[in-house]
Amino acid sequence: MDVTLLPGFNPGPFTGAGNNTYLLTGSHPTLIDAGTGESRHLVALDEALAGARLEQVLVTHAHSDHAKGSLAVAAQSPGVVFRKVPWPELDGRYGVSWQPIADGDEIEAGDGRLRVLHTPGHAPDHVCLYDEPTGTLFVADLVVLGSSVVIPASRGGSLTDYLRSLRRILELAPARMLPAHGEPIDDPRAVLLEYLEHRQRREEQVLTALEAGARTADTIVTRIYPQLATSLLDAARENVLAHLCKLRDDGRVTSDKEAWELVR
Ligand SMILES: [Zn+2]
Structure with a gap:
């Protein structure tokens, strides 16, 4: 799996240093999360594609720091397809049409496949994406190293679901986790246990x-x-x-x- 980290260039109180988006290059060029439409992100995406055509964007959930850049990405990537688990209340905001994905789907991405793990809690539509051969899990907003994750209870968050999602990922036992904010996580088990204890x-x-x-x-x-x-x-x-x-x-x-x- 060939992964390039493309920073979203959107630092702030809730995004830390800004979002991480990930480009998987290969026969199915795939971007994980759309960013917010910052021009530096779009330029970095264009450069990393090196002339290849972006095939799809997998959006991990409908919070704006993950989805707002969709229209801008669509404008520079003709024919690109956007996929996410539906969250009808928010999906319509972003001006692109969404192909629905669901738990258990296997999506061809880069030179491999990503398995969709629906992991609600932080948001009802939240997913993690798993590359089984390398044990790499794109965790989106499930975990942020050195911090905790907001569960917006009055805006679609559920701690009951979130704890279930954390336990599910603990059971999956990924080798490393690549989050949408902050540094990569090389000891997923320790971090997940600490999250549950917290x-x-x-x-x-x-x-x-x-x-x-x-x-x-x-x-x-x-x-x-x-x-x-x-x-x-x-x-x-x-x-x-x-x-x-x-x-x-x-x-x-x-x-x-x-x-x-x-x-x-
Ligand atoms: Zn979020």
């Missing part, structure tokens, strides 16, 4: 806050992230909400409008 610790903090009388996501946020920068408050609130929804799925808390309560 969520377990957070869940305990949320339960402790509820036991101490906190009733809303905002109160819980102030208790467990006391020093948080304002710009990160919304993400923290979404994460706490994700934990509350997961605990509700587990039958351990109930909710009435904005108020949450332990089941005793």
Whole structure:
């Protein structure tokens, strides 16, 4: 598998140094994630293709830092096909038509095949793409080295699904993971176990806050992230909400409008 990392050139508070997109060259030139349409990304794509025709773009999920560049990529790559797991609420934003993919699909890409693993949680349409011969897993936003992933509970995220997706990838046991943000991950098992433990610790903090009388996501946020920068408050609130929804799925808390309560 011939993989070229093409940075998206879109650094920011939620994208870190910017997105990683990956070009697989060979008989089926394939781009994993479309970037955001930054001209430096488009130029780098053109150069890396070295005259070959881009055949398809596999978009890992409909968040704008992964999908927004689709129209710009389409404009410079006549005939390119865009594929993703459908998320009807967001897919229409990007001005291209999408060929649907689904869990278990095998897609010819580069000089090999990628298996689609539907891994919802961070987003309902989120996929990882697996190159079995090399054990390389394109993990998109499932994992970011040295950080945690936002589960936007009020915008399609589900912690219950996310934990299931993490366990599924742990079982798959890839040799390395190439994320959409940050550095490659050479010890997937250690990182996945740490991720699962991190969520377990957070869940305990949320339960402790509820036991101490906190009733809303905002109160819980102030208790467990006391020093948080304002710009990160919304993400923290979404994460706490994700934990509350997961605990509700587990039958351990109930909710009435904005108020949450332990089941005793
Ligand atoms: Zn995302």
